Amino acid sequence: MTGSMMDRKFDSLFDWFDQNRDGHLTHDDLKATATVFSQVAPPEDHANITAIHDAFEQWWQLLLRHSDTDGDGRVSRGEFITVMKTDVTAPEHFESAVMAIADAILDAFDTDGDGVLSRAEYLRLYGALGVARQHTEEAFTRLDRDGSGTISYEEYRQAIVDFYLSTDPDAPGNYLLGPVDHPA
Numbered sequence: 658m659t660g661s662m663m664d665r666k667f668d669s670l671f672d673w674f675d676q677n678r679d680g681h682l683t684h685d686d687l688k689a690t691a692t693v694f695s696q697v698a699p700p701e702d703h704a705n706i707t708a709i710h711d712a713f714e715q716w717w718q719l720l721l722r723h724s725d726t727d728g729d730g731r732v733s734r735g736e737f738i739t740v741m742k743t744d745v746t747a748p749e750h751f752e753s754a755v756m757a758i759a760d761a762i763l764d765a766f767d768t769d770g771d772g773v774l775s776r777a778e779y780l781r782l783y784g785a786l787g788v789a790r791q792h793t794e795e796a797f798t799r800l801d802r803d804g805s806g807t808i809s810y811e812e813y814r815q816a817i818v819d820f821y822l823s824t825d826p827d828a829p830g831n832y833l834l835g836p837v838d839h840p841a
């Protein structure tokens with residue numbers, strides 16, 4: 658069961674990354690995903706926009722290196738789920754690929770610069786990323802673990818760790834992209 662929880666989360670991530678919906682991930686898909694993020698960051702925030710693109714580029718290189726076995730430059734859904742579990746979430750890669758995106762996002766969307774994400778900042782971010790409003794509201798409440806009314810840097814990083822590394826079906830961070838308990 659724990660394996661299938663991870664499979665469902667990475668399955669929904671695949672759908673999100675496959676920007677042209679052709680059932681394979683390519684370099685263009687990952688670049689398009691990075692652009693979705695960078696377009697909702699403040700346009701003058703060059704440092705974070707660059708960091709987002711660099712991290713997605715690193716993520717793509719990992720996918721290509723570890724799963725494109727026939728060398729056609731495309732990664733299938735099955736290959737993606739496997740490489741996510743074995744390589745991208747490996748400690749030596751997780752920080753530079755996944756956490757680098759999280760750090761840049763948090764920095765870019767903390768628009769008032771107080772070091773935490775308010776509900777309004779969080780709703781704006783995930784709304785712009787295309788996550789349904791009702792899921793975003795619920796996610797905010799779950800991710801604000803100490804009930805302070807804001808999501809701290811530590812709470813956001815914990816949510817990312819939950820999503821990518823936790824096999825617990827009730828981990829709050831599973832809600833990052835909306836519910837994952839629906840049939841895949």
Ligand SMILES: [Ca+2]
Pocket residue numbers: 675676677678679680681682683686
């Ligand atoms: Ca594609």
Ligand SMILES: [Ca+2]
Pocket residue numbers: 766767768769770771772773774775778
């Ligand atoms: Ca803030």
Ligand SMILES: [Ca+2]
Pocket residue numbers: 801802803804805806807808809812
């Ligand atoms: Ca909090």
